[in-house]
Amino acid sequence: MTASPKPLTAQIRSRKAQLALACRVTVGAAGAYAIASALHLRLPLWAVLTSLIVTQMSVGRSLKATRDYMFGTVGGAIYGGAIAVLLPHSSELGLLAVLVLAVAPLAFVAAFNPSLNAATVTAVIVLLVPTLSHVDPFDSAVDRVMEVAVGALTGLLVSFFVLPSRAHGQIRISAARTLERIAAAFGELLAGLTRGLDNDALHRIQDGIGSALVELNALGAEAERERAAHLSRGVDTGPLLRTTLRLRHDVVMIGRGCFAPLPPDLQARLAGPLEKISETFVAYLRSMAAALRNRAVAPPASPVDAALGSYAAEVAAVRSEGLTRGLSGGDVERFFAMGFVLEQMRQNLRDLERCVTEWSETPQ
Secondary structure (H helix, E strand, O other), X not given: OOOOHHHHHHHHHHOHHHHHHHHHXXXXXXXXXXXXXXXXXXXXXXXXXXXXXXXXXXXXXXXXXXXXXXXXXXXXXXXXXXXXXXXXXXXHHHHXXXXXXXXXXHHHHHHHOHHHHHHHHHHHHHHXXXXXXXXXXXXXXXXXXXXXXXXXXXXXXXXXXXXXXXXXXXXXXXXXXHHHHHHHHHHHHHHHHHHOOOHHHHHHHHHHHHHHHHHHHHHHHHHHHHHHOOOOOOOOOHHHXXXXXXXXXXXXXXXXXXXXXXXXXXHHHHHHHHHHHHHHHHHHHHHHHHHHHOOOOOOOOHHHHHHHHHHHHHHHHHHHOOOOOOOOHHHHHHHHHHHHHHHHHHHHHXXXXXXXXXXXXXXX
């Protein structure tokens, strides 16, 4: 009975970002409704919905959501109000024609610029609300902008002050997860040099890393948005993102040579060094992920250098003995490409070591 709270506590800690978001969304919705009611806005519903939309996982994402939603709302209110005033309509057919004129151009613009999606919705609201509540189209447009402004500002302030979550801090966690995926993929791919890998296995390995990089790059854009607004004092995210991407490229290059096993003679000579490289690189990448997650100093790269030195020595021995002369063109290409990629990966790991050290030394 005494051990049961520990797993629950660990689960709560692992979900603290999601719990903080839920708290911010709740506070933002309640605050937006209270402010809209105090200002006697016509439809507090839109203030509440706007606060829900702009309250995001990080401050940087909230900034972008607020900017996009406000621009779309103001643009849609101006356009929808102008259509309603310039094209009077008193019948259902006339309202339908005006609605088409309002929606079609804005939907076309939003197709090119998704950040203006709110413009179409706002224009429709500005056109239809007067027919339902018998208010002037101009007043409807002003009400809509006021309601959205209250919701957007409330959501943004809540994102700043209620359990704020910076994208800059989230990058460390996302980058650590990506490095762990790269480590797992590296181990699987090198094993393919002795048994081969089919296309389905290769796609499964690469797709997982790709989705992790998409999330990481999105967080990078949000973090730089925070830095531009002077909301974060963290280090530049660019070097870490670029190094992680280059490591992914290394994994892709290794995958291209793993669709078939090496010839038996080469396997017999290189299996041991490749296994050592696999164990060393995987352990090193995972230790780098742990250091990044915990803001710790990067571990030394000496085991990586030793493993690559042993592999290079065995490759030199294989070449001096002439074991590569009878290989096909494809096998020769894969043999030399593997050495090049491993050396390139060593350089990228050195860059990663510098990035992790920089993140450990710089305050958040």
